[in-house]
Amino acid sequence: MLTLYLHIPFCKARCSYCDFYLVTGRGHISDFFRALSLETASRLTDLKGETVGAIHFGGGTPSMVPVSYLAAWLEEVAALCSFSPEIEITLEANPEDLDKKKMEELRAAGITRLSIGVQSFTAEKLQALGRAHTALQSRQVTAAALRLFESVSVDLICGVPGENTVMWKSDLHEALALRPHHVSVYMLSVEPKTILHHRVAKGSVTVPDDAVQAACYEHAQSELQLQGYSHYEVSNFCLPGHHSRYNLASWKREPYLGFGPSAHSFSVSQEREIRTANVSSLTRYLAAPADAVVFREELSAEERFTEQVFLSLRINSGLDVDFLRKGNKLEHTLSQTIARFSEKGWIEQQEGSLYLTQKGFLFVDLIAGEFLFG
Ligand code: SF4
Known part of the structure; x- marks a missing residue:
């Protein structure tokens, strides 16, 4: 769809x-x-x-x-x-x-x-x-x-x-x-x-x-x-x-198609994920609407992992701890980070997945950032 x-x-x-x-x-x-x-x-x-x-x-x-x-x-x-x-x-x-x-x-x-x-x-x-x-x-x-x-x-x-x-x-x-x-x-x-x-x-x-x-x-x-x-x-x-x-x-990273100046699109095919962006200028858009796309990138495995972590926290759909551990350069400090955020009352763990608490929603970017970048 x-x-x-x-x-x-x-x-x-x-x-x-x-x-x-x-x-x-x-x-x-x-x-x-x-x-x-x-x-x-x-x-x-x-x-x-x-x-x-x-x-x-x-x-x-x-x-x-x-x-x-x-x-x-x-x-x-x-x-x-x-x-x-x-x-x-x-x-x-x-x-x-x-x-x-x-x-x-x-x-x-x-x-x-x-x-x-x-x-x-x-x-x-x-x-x-x-x-x-x-x-x-x-x-x-x-x-x-x-x-x-x-x-x-x-x-x-x-x-x-x-x-x-x-x-x-x-x-x-x-x-x-x-x-x-x-x-x-x-x-x-x-x-x-x-x-x-x-x-x-x-x-x-x-x-x-x-x-x-x-x-x-x-x-x-x-x-x-x-x-x-x-x-x-x-x-x-x-x-x-x-x-x-x-x-x-x-937010669930399903494909979407954007039209008009500055609109973004996201496509998924044969394991490849591509993001594109249209030109952020009405003048340029009007001059060449069929060539509106000015930016295109295929997401690397690392970028896909980062997006998945940020977005699953934002919609609080449950961030699987094994998934978070596997793709993570900071795997060795992850247990401490999880424990620290649990003590602050920002996250809870249920059946191997992390969920934000009501308080945690205020710090979602900080939490995701520390999981990924320290
Ligand atoms: S300038 Fe236009 S797009 Fe921006 S907030 Fe106001 S109504 Fe919305």
Whole structure:
């Protein structure tokens, strides 16, 4: 089963914390979809004979493009491969782009799942993040989406400048009152070259310290689980059966095909695993969409092992200790490392496999890094 990702690289303005590849404005939307048709046709050999189980429209802001473009692309793809009868088609959406009519059009075009970039229900937080919507829009749109779509996800961010745990608890409470099928909880990270990074460096804003972020995240873990959401990846929680199929497939290292500027693909054939990346430039993409791939690498055994360790910890599917020992240069110190993390209460061992504890989720990268690199 294959999954597909389409990167739609348009936003109205750049949010303060965002470092994704995108351009601002609507100027090239029709050019982009013309180029996308050419890229899609050029991928015929990758698509032919395949069954697609999930499609993810990401970006950028897919909800700002006319639905007719999305529907036309889905038809083009459907003509080149098969769609699973249970296909999940997700669209990332910003609340200010959605009203009842647009959501009905999206539903009619085949979108089954909306992932709504709510981020917060607090005006100060939305302003600090540079978001264009209000809390009221988020409430109304999420409630309406829950009546129309099979699955609805809400994104929330904690650790925003000026935030404290009281504000975070209120955000989470508001989100849970809507009862979305899926909640993603992201801890704000100050990425280089973002507007937020510039403000922090200048000293005009400060982000809450790690202890506040950790308290927010731990509150989310316990509250969401209390309300019946399963914690199936570091940042992701869902009601039964509502995990993101596209994301889960990529975390399980299943093949996916990416379209559009900056999209990545992963293919597996005859024991070989290949990663490719499309050019991160709309101008270059428009000039030669059939030659969008600018990076290609075959993963070495060591890289495959490293990915497997990181990803099986992230989705907490159980990291087999024998597997970890076998491929590991640090095999001689591994027992001590495992014992150290167990004492800290970050991991637990069950039937020969390691699992993160709730506390351990906060340190997943550190744990994986120490297992692999010391
Ligand atoms: S809407 Fe999303 S992709 Fe666009 S700038 Fe904001 S965070 Fe980035």
